[in-house]
Amino acid sequence: MYPRITNQIVLSALEEQAAVVLLGPRQVGKTTLALELADSRPSVYLDLERDADRQILAEPDLYLDEQAGMLVILDEVQQMPGLFKSLRGQIDMRRRKGFRTGLFLLLGSATNELLHQSAESLAGRVRYIEMRPLQLDEVGRDRLNDLWLRGGFPDSFQAASDRASLSWREDFLRTYLERDIPALGPRIPATTLRRFWTMLAHAQGGLLNAAALAEGLGVSGQTIGRYLDLLVDLMLVRRLAPWHENVGKRLVKSPKVYVRDSGLVHALLGLGSLESLLGHPVVGGSWEGFCLETLIAAAPSGTEPFFYRTSVGAELDLVLHLPEGETWAIEIKRTTAPKVSRGFHLAVEDIKADRKLLVYAGERDVPAADGLRAMPLDAAVALLRNI
Template sequence: MIKRRLEAKIQNALKRSPAVALMGPRQVGKTTIALDISESRSSVYLDLENPLDLVKVQDIGVFHAENRNSLIILDEVQRKPDIFAPLRGIIDKERRKGNKAGQFLFLGSASIDLLQQSSESLAGRIAYIELQGIDVLEYANRQPEKINELWLRGGFPESLLATSDSDSLEWRQDFIKTYLERDIPQLGPRIPAQTLGRFWTMLAHQQAGIINTSQLAKNLEVSVTTIGRYLDLMCDLLLVRRLQPWTSNIGKRLVKAPKVYIRDSGITHALLNISSYNDLLGHPVSGGSWEGFIVENILSVIPSGTLPYFYRTSNGAEIDLVLDFSGNEKWAIEIKRSSAPTLSKGFYIACEDIKADKRYIIYSGQERFTLSEGVIAVSLPDLMQELLDKQ
């Protein structure tokens, strides 16, 4: 269901914009979706990691002229970031001829170069769409055992659909090794794989925690500035998320450092060598991992323009996730794994602080019911569907 919805979103974007960039980490399924789209129209697909395909676009103007009636799909486009500058002239020329949309589809496994180059050269000519891993509505819906499997293995298709938990873990560990030893060095940063691997693992141990850059710097024996550079890189690679704090001035002492999540729960578990569901339940990171899993699933279906935050004061008032919709509507969301959820006084205080329009607690049960002070207990699939209906 989600895949079909995303394909429709890409198709609609291609009808409006000359160029569309589909971004997401490696192996998340971008190429599969692009090839499905290519079957519905005249298209030409090039993988810029293939030396022969890379040669074909050395002169993108000539290549476009030969294929101007087709959708040109360029995979791993960050391998040739200088391609964006001449594309501006090509797109503008086609516009003058009346061809205003659907000329290029870019696939990128890193936003670091893709965003910089395209935003500089193609402002007003490109639409961005992010592809995340398989989510709860697509894979599990309301089946608890499948939700748990998705949580353990994460949303990368080959990991999730592996024949066993051990095969899944091995795939994820190979994925991590490939990123550290091949993909990141090819993007330019000269960071030792061992150092970046230790940093990634430290983030896994602190999943869903407030980042302490000074402590991380001390542990890695680098500067705080270097830690910031490492974190920027992992966020640009779409592997890590910084969830910013709600910092509106309400006259209270607010936590101002961001929360940090490894975006795929399966990668979190692979970094910590958690191989089974039972091992996960007994691990200290279990609570933070579950929170990150819920947050990523929710953010995969929020309407365009929605801003996510968390809220925390020095006195303990806290909301796990705040969704700020355009139009000033705000939802406060608390995350629990319990089938009999309870809320602390701090959540109610925090809701009053931000003047939340709706208040939810996500729990592991299936029924929807109201707790005190208008807080609605709801399952993850039901809240995700409510967000989809809001789009």
């Protein structure tokens, strides 16, 4: 087991807020974290995917009234959307009795629906935290290639071999397509959604071309939007927005799209070893997506990520707008040579970046001209964590 950074974030949030909503895709470690918390304090845990646990909450107020003073953990809470109104009353009742923080921990794997339900009912009473797959600073720099190849889902990363890891990810994809997504309501054929997901993996880090995707699948552009919204809501795909503050430039306005876990990219493309990955055309996009997700995860809470591209060739792989107002320009390259293009310098000038980084595959932190620093991924992560 690797110590998870999210554990401490959740502990701190429970000390400050009445309810915490922990979001993340299935199998990312939310339940493991919750059960560790349950062992450390008076708690009750209910898994709302189990009929028996849902029956316990058939009359939620009767049951929850008896749990005052306990941390109530509700797993897969989106399974009971009507519960949120009861939770609001329960939080207010507990506050009157002097219990103000650490009352409820809600786990969910469907963001849009869950956020909509809780935002209306629990406004001012809840904090949202995203739990991501294993991160580089959790597993160590020496496991970087394993993390890139296998992805960060704990069972995939910790598998006994690359073959066993790939088998786990293939089962994960099948379960999502055949059971989990249909359970959320959308009636999408599993084979169609699998093809769509695979097309996104082939184009990892490319601009969204809904027309080309629609033609390839034989569906409408609106249907492509619906498929993409679903995978984004499940935190399996990232739609990275273009930087939009430079109104005087002819900016690219389409978002870039990434399958968020690199291991899933490789499973969708049948890449089970580092050798097969390094020889595949997706290697550059896969490395970019892996670094991008790692850097966004390491950035302070409230950071907004973008990319920047203009019609005249100015381009940045990642722009981080930090909560205190700083803007970081980041180029990502799968190379050992710490060099950036002229387009990088043009883009930095356009957005007036406060810091300029090149994240590359070398091992040294190298200062370059014009305030640019080239560094390996783990050094960039440490820089962001220490803000």
